[in-house]
Amino acid sequence: MNKTSDIIEDKDAKIFYNHQEKVPQHVGIIMDGNGRWAKKRNLPRTLGHRAGVNAIREVIKTASNIGVKYLTLYAFSTENWKRSTDEVSALMKLLIEYLKKEVSELHKNNVKINTIGDLTKFPKAVSAEIDRAKELTKNNEGLCVNIALNYGSRDEMVRCVKNIAEKLLSEALEMKDIDENLIKIHLDTGDCPDPDLLIRTSGEYRLSNFLLWQVAYTELWFSDVYWPDFTGAHLLEAIEDFKNRQRRYGGA
Numbered sequence: 001m002n003k004t005s006d007i008i009e010d011k012d013a014k015i016f017y018n019h020q021e022k023v024p025q026h027v028g029i030i031m032d033g034n035g036r037w038a039k040k041r042n043l044p045r046t047l048g049h050r051a052g053v054n055a056i057r058e059v060i061k062t063a064s065n066i067g068v069k070y071l072t073l074y075a076f077s078t079e080n081w082k083r084s085t086d087e088v089s090a091l092m093k094l095l096i097e098y099l100k101k102e103v104s105e106l107h108k109n110n111v112k113i114n115t116i117g118d119l120t121k122f123p124k125a126v127s128a129e130i131d132r133a134k135e136l137t138k139n140n141e142g143l144c145v146n147i148a149l150n151y152g153s154r155d156e157m158v159r160c161v162k163n164i165a166e167k168l169l170s171e172a173l174e175m176k177d178i179d180e181n182l183i184k185i186h187l188d189t190g191d192c193p194d195p196d197l198l199i200r201t202s203g204e205y206r207l208s209n210f211l212l213w214q215v216a217y218t219e220l221w222f223s224d225v226y227w228p229d230f231t232g233a234h235l236l237e238a239i240e241d242f243k244n245r246q247r248r249y250g251g252a
C-alpha cells in the first residue's frame with residue numbers, strides 16, 4: 001500500500017491519521033453522561049439522550065474513516081429498565097427514530113449494524129426496526145457497529161451457560177469440548193475479537209456490566225467529557241494514547 005495515500009485527514013477532528021500505525025481493531029464505548037449533560041443546561045434528560053445521538057454519528061464516521069473494524073456501543077443496559085417509564089419509552093422512541101433516519105446513510109458507507117444483548121424484551125416496533133437495519137446492512141464489509149441493547153454481561157453469561165448446557169443435554173457437545181474458545185463463541189460477541197480499547201465517558205470509572213469476559217486484556221481509557229460532547233477528536237485522542245500502551249498479556 002502506498003504510504004502517502006494511506007494518510008487521511010479527519011476533516012472534523014483536523015488530525016492527520018496514518019492508517020499504517022496501530023489502529024485498534026475493536027473499540028468499545030460506554031456512552032455515559034447524557035442525563036448530566038442535560039441537567040447542566042436545565043434540560044430534560046431525554047434531550048441529553050437526543051444530543052447523544054449526534055455524538056454517535058460522529059464517532060461512527062471517525063472510526064470508519066481510520067479503519068477501526070468493530071465499534072461496540074453500550075446504548076441500553078439490562079439495568080436501565082430501572083429508570084422511569086417516561087425515560088425508557090423516550091429511549092425506545094429515539095432508537096427507532098435513529099434507525100429509521102440513519103440506516104440508509106450507514107448502509108451507503110458500508111457500515112454493518114449488529115446488536116448484542118437480549119432483544120426479546122423489546123417492544124415489537126423496536127425489534128422490527130432493528131431487524132430491518134441488520135438485514136439491510138448484513139453484507140457490508142466496512143465498520144461493524146455492535147449496538148448493545150438490553151445488554152448486561154452477567155445476563156449474557158447466563159444465556160451462554162444455558163445454551164451450552166442445552167447442547168450438553170442433547171449431546172451436541174461433550175464436557176471435554178468446553179474451553180475458553182467455546183465460551184467465547186457462545187457469547188453475544190461470538191464473531192468479534194475482544195475489544196482492544198474501551199472508552200468510558202462522563203468521569204465514571206466502572207464497567208457497569210459491560211463486556212466483562214471480553215475486556216480481560218482490553219486497554220481502558222476514561223474521559224470526563226459527557227457523551228453528547230464527545231467528538232471524533234476525542235476518539236482520536238484515545239487512540240493516540242492506546243498506540244503508546246504496551247500490551248503484555250501476562251508475558252514478561
Ligand code: IPE
Nearest residue numbers: 031032033034035036037075
Ligand atoms: C447514558 O447516559 C445513556 C444511557 C445509559 C441510556 P445516562 O442517561 O446514564 O446519563 P447520566 O449518567 O445520568 O448523566
Ligand code: IPE
Nearest residue numbers: 030031032074075076077208
Ligand atoms: C452504563 O451507564 C450503561 C450505558 C451507557 C448504556 P449507566 O449510567 O447505566 O451506568 P451506572 O448506573 O452509572 O453504573
Ligand code: MG
Nearest residue numbers: 032033034035
Ligand atoms: Mg449514566
